[in-house]
Amino acid sequence: MTIALGFARVRRAAASLGIVLAFGTVLTGPVDSAAAQDSRARRAPAQGANSVPTVTAQLKNAIALTRSGKIDEGFAQLNAALDATDRLDDAQFAMGQYFEATATLRAVKRDDLAEKLFVCAFQSKAAAQSTPGKADLLLMYAILVSDHARIAEAVPLYMKAIAAFNAYWGEGSEVSLIANDKLAVALSANGSAASATNLGWHNFVLAEKALGPNHRTTWKLANNYADMLREIGAPAKALELDLFAIEGRAKHYGENHLNTLVTVNNAGQDFLALGRFDDARRYFRRHRAIATALAPKDPTFAGQADAWLFYTDMLEAGDTAISPADLERLEAIVANEENFADFLRIKAAVLAAGKREARGERDKGMRLREIALAIATRAFTAQHPISFEIKLGIATALIAVDPNRAVQNFTALDREMFDWMKREVGTAGDRAVAEAIRAQADHLLFAFGRFATGAGSAVAQPAFAAAVLRWKTLGGGDATALRRFETELADKDAETAALVRTALRLNGEKQELFSSGNIDDWARSVWQRQDAAEKALAKRLDAIGVKLPQDPIRPAQLLAAQEAVVNYFITRQWKADRQSKEPLAATVLYAIVETATSEPRVVDLGDPGKTVDTGVRTEIARLRTTRATVPDLDAREHVDKSSDTRALDTKGRFQSLHARLFAPLEAMLKDKTTLYVVPDGFLFAVPFSLLPGGDGGLLEDKFTIRLLTSPDALIAIHAREKIDKTGAMLLAGGIEYGVPGPMQLPATRTEIEAIAKLARARGAPVVMLTGSGVSEAALREAIGKVRIAHLATHGFYHDSTASGLDTLWQSGIVLSGAGDSRWPLRDDKDGYLYAFELMDWDLSGLDLLVLSACETGRGDESFVSGLRGLPTALGIAGARRALLTLWPVADEGTANFTVRFYEHLAEGLTYSDALRQTRRDARDGKVAGAKDASVWAAFVLFEG
The missing domain is CATH 1.25.40.10 (Tetratricopeptide repeat domain)
Structure with missing residues (x-):
């Protein structure tokens, strides 16, 4: 600080x-x-x-x-x-x-x-x-x-x-920048971290442009912005700014100046937070040297440096016991409000608390933690990352002495942090804050999960399951209530139901944009539309005298006796330097199993890196490169046909995955026939249809496995789950791409014509888009008038790591006129429909969206929904279900597979049962070109 x-x-x-x-x-x-x-x-x-x-x-x-x-x-x-x-x-x-x-x-x-x-x-x-x-x-x-x-x-x-x-x-004037900085500091001091850091960044960037990098106010703003970043737990970014400010201030004011001393101390704190103890000492000693020169002005400056140097030594000692004298010195720092900064006093109190607890003096340790919280609450407010960290320490310390109180503290902190997150990410949205919130939430859930599967599991498991449900949906009780309300209103009050869907859709889009740090004019326009939608809904509810249901709903309340939900969730413990190549200190995968008759049960499945072993990852990687039919961002089409006939050894390659993901749960699932599976992280890339069962067959021969993008999807899981035989259908295929451009896909025209024939046979209206007529504008207009949309074209997905571009700009589908140039931008005439653009469409009228294309089911891991990519965009846009692919698939096999899928729908099967039966047909050789698992296992139906 x-x-x-x-x-x-x-x-x-x-x-x-x-x-x-x-x-x-x-x-x-x-x-x-x-x-x-x-x-x-x-x-x-x-x-x-x-x-x-x-x-x-x-x-x-x-x-x-x-x-x-x-x-x-x-x-x-x-x-x-x-x-x-x-x-x-x-x-x-x-x-x-x-x-x-x-x-x-x-x-x-x-x-x-x-x-x-x-x-x-x-x-x-x-x-x-x-x-x-x-x-x-x-x-x-x-x-x-x-x-x-x-x-x-x-x-x-x-x-x-x-x-x-x-x-x-x-x-850009100096006075205006200083005024803005005062606002940023005030927001930060009052717990509005997102607004503060967003404004702090804006001020610093503007100062560099307007005043130049060698201006005293630019250094001041860099210093204060770094202060905000450090407080929310982003020391690596803070360090860059502090070193910049030190260089300028030392040259301008001289080494032995208060302004130089302030920033030198801040850099020492940055190094300390990053665990770089020798560098921290070097800067605190530099602080000490400056303080000695400034001693006539204020003799306490040197004492501050000595205190930081001492704290550094104590912190580096780790779990090693320290002497009673050193412990008393730590506690003396805590008590000396007159001479030591609040931030140092807080750090010293927390460290001393841990040392007291290690000596068995738990009451003294708890008292020190409570003192730290009181200081943080007064200096930063109760809803601030620093205060949250202390509260987490208190909850964790209670596990050993009072598990019931520990559950209460974990639950209260979970709700407090969740509300703070919704306010901060949903109103200001700064990438650094989004990362800090993710780390804060992950650390809470990491500790909570350990507690739930450890000594306190009996009392902690239901509470941990509820916390996971909240964070995994990021909607909280309000969003869940809206989903329930919309389902209840669907056939009774179309006007109100439409307002609810709009509010839900725009809220999801806003949360995705703001939590990922994509804060631009477009994001702000979404925020304005979302605010208007909420006001319109509130006005409507007031007019009809209706209130949203307030009682929370658990997945178990939505399940039949033969059903179970398996909610996978990864907890993460981050290193202080989240910008490093390996930012995670530890990860744990949990399965939370719920049935209609039992409390949630939490199962620790260990390190997800080991759960999904090298063999499985290698096989999935091979599938992603075997049958590519779409050009990447920088290269022309290339197809590896040498591996087209290679069969998958499902029993061998995926046996270990079954043993780690499902075997520990079998006792809880022995009488169930339907499993609702909610993946997380890398598990979204796992083809669950390929997992072997315990009897030598496949797991989906034993269970109906339905993949949900969110636990909330259970609320409307049975709504409109069979095809509306007279519902309108949109079919797009046989698309003419640009020259040069992606490879033409002639079988897609045959594919949509066969599906159109089936639709017309049952009396359903059909809208056909082909050739050069499949533009974004034409597609968007048509898709809002149908129940099913089937788009047969190229799909693409590229990992965002290499390019640095947002994943939602790295995945999408190809439309008419697409050429080689694919620099992502919001352009409805470029021939590329990106997930980022699709997210803003209204797809709430769709019962099913089929993207008969390559890699449409892929994405990056996401804090918001577990996955960022087309599945995220489609869910936010309101599509009830989406049939997508996990890897590139062969043109002819895809066409035959999807036609068979519609045949089963016409027979009256539900969407999920139709896909399951189509896979069986393919495995039995009844679908031409689709017998290889690299075709039939690629298709996944995401619901919700």
């Missing part, structure tokens, strides 16, 4: 004193040089009782009286002088006098009286005019309000002040 003057004040109090000093030299400077000088030039040299010299003298006397400790008398004289000031015809001068008066009251710690003067100032005659002085005063008032944790009141004041500064001096 940035070191305050004296190194000891509570964050908000320290900020107040710093503001008073800074504004006297920074903000009033530009005002005095421009608007204020012009005002003086026009001011008549009036004399007498109401003259400027007389009023100025009155104010100086009142200020002197106030600073001497005669507060009440001084305040009365301040009021009198300011009343006289307002009678002068000089608004800029009047606002300046109010500025000095309020700064004086803040300096003597009478914010109550200062606020009264602020209120009077904005009710005065002078406030009716727009002046630079009024902007200064607005900013000072905003700082006071935010210092008292009234951030909702403060933000509008900040915004008015910033708008005025922008109008007078320009958006």
Whole structure:
């Protein structure tokens, strides 16, 4: 954390004193040089009782009286002088006098009286005019309000002040940037980490452009932005900024300057958080050397350096016991509020707590953790990453002494963090914050999962299962209630049901955009539309007198006796440096099994890297490269036909996967016939239809396996699960691509014509798009009017790691006119429909979307939904079901497979049963070109 003057004040109090000093030299400077000088030039040299010299003298006397400790008398004289000031015809001068008066009251710690003067100032005659002085005063008032944790009141004041500064001096001016920085610091101090870091980044980038990298304010903003990043647990990014600021400040101010010392200390903290202890000591020693030179100004600076050096030694000791003297010294740092910064006191308290607990002194350890939480709550608010980390430590410490209280603490922290996440990611959206939230949530769930499968499993398992359900859907109770409500309304109130679907769809899109850090004008437009949709829904519900169901719903409540849900979930423990090549310290895969008659049971399946072993990953990788039929981003078409006849040894290659994923669950599933499987992470890439069963056959011969993208999908799992025989159908195939461009797929025309024949035979209207007519505009218009859409074309997926592009811009399908150039952008005429674009479509009227194309079921691991790619986009857009492929598939085999699938649908089978039967037909050689498992196992039906 940035070191305050004296190194000891509570964050908000320290900020107040710093503001008073800074504004006297920074903000009033530009005002005095421009608007204020012009005002003086026009001011008549009036004399007498109401003259400027007389009023100025009155104010100086009142200020002197106030600073001497005669507060009440001084305040009365301040009021009198300011009343006289307002009678002068000089608004800029009047606002300046109010500025000095309020700064004086803040300096003597009478914010109550200062606020009264602020209120009077904005009710005065002078406030009716727009002046630079009024902007200064607005900013000072905003700082006071935010210092008292009234951030909702403060933000509008900040915004008015910033708008005025922008109008007078320009958006990139030094005063405007400083005002924005004060807002960012206030937001951070009040727990609004996402808004703060987003604004901090914006300020720093703008300062580099407007002021240049060698400007003192640019270094200041870099320092403060780094401070915010460090607080949310992003020390690697903070370090880059701190080193930049150190270089500039040391050259400009000199090595032995307070500004240099502050940033040197911050860099030491960055290194410490990254576990680079020697580098941390090097910077804390540099801090010590600067502090020695500055000792005449403040002798406590050196003590701060010594305390950080000592803490570094104690932290590096790890689990090694420390001496009683060292433990007492740690606790002395915690107790010394006057001389040590809050951040150091918090760190020392947590470390000392662990040492006390290791000695069996659990009561003393808990007391230290509670002290750390009290400091963090006062300095950062209760809903802040630093406070969350302490609360997690408290919950974990309780496991050994009181498992029931530990469950209560874990549950309370889970809900608190979830609500904070929804507020932060859903309103500001900064990539660094999204990563920090992911790490915070992962660390909570990692510890919670260990607890649930350890000594406290009996009491912790249901609570952990509920937490996983919340984080895996990222919708919380409100989204679940909306899904339930929409299902209940579907055939009763079409208008309200449509509003519910729109609100759900836009909320999902907003969460995906903001949690991934894609914050641009498009994301903000989605946010505005989502807000409008929620208001429209609220208005409708109020008009019809309906309230959303409030009681939570568990998967078990939606299951029949013969059904079970298997919800896989990966917990992660991150290293401090999340930007490193190997950022994860540990991962654990859990299976949460629920049935209609039992509490959730949590099974620890171990390291997912070992669960999905090298043999399975190698086989999946081979399948992804065997039958590629779509060009990659940089190369022409190439097809490896040498492996077309290679059969899969399912029993050999996937036997270990069955043993690790299903064998530990068999006792819980012995009387079940239908399994709803919710994958996570890499498991989305696993072809569950290839998993062997325990009897020598395949697992899907024993169970009907239905893949869900989210546990919430169970709410409407049986809605419209058979084909509407007269429902309209959209078929697109035989597409003409550009020249040069992707390889033509002649069998796709045959494929859609065969499906069209089946549809017409049952009386269903058919919309056909072929040749050059399959544009984004034509497809989007047609798809909103049908129940089933079948698109036979090229699909593509590329790992986002190499390019750095968002996964949703790296997956999609190919349409008419597509050429070689495929740089992702929002363009409905480029011939490429990206998942990012598709996510914004309204597909809520579709019962089924079939993408008869390559690799449409792939994606990257996602914090939001377990997978990012076309499955994510389609689910957000509202499609009930999507038939996709996990790897490239042969043109002819695909066509025959999908035609057989529709034949079974026409017979009255459900969508899931039709796919299961089609796979059996293919395995039995009844579908030409599809007997090889590389064809039939590629198809997956994602529901939800």
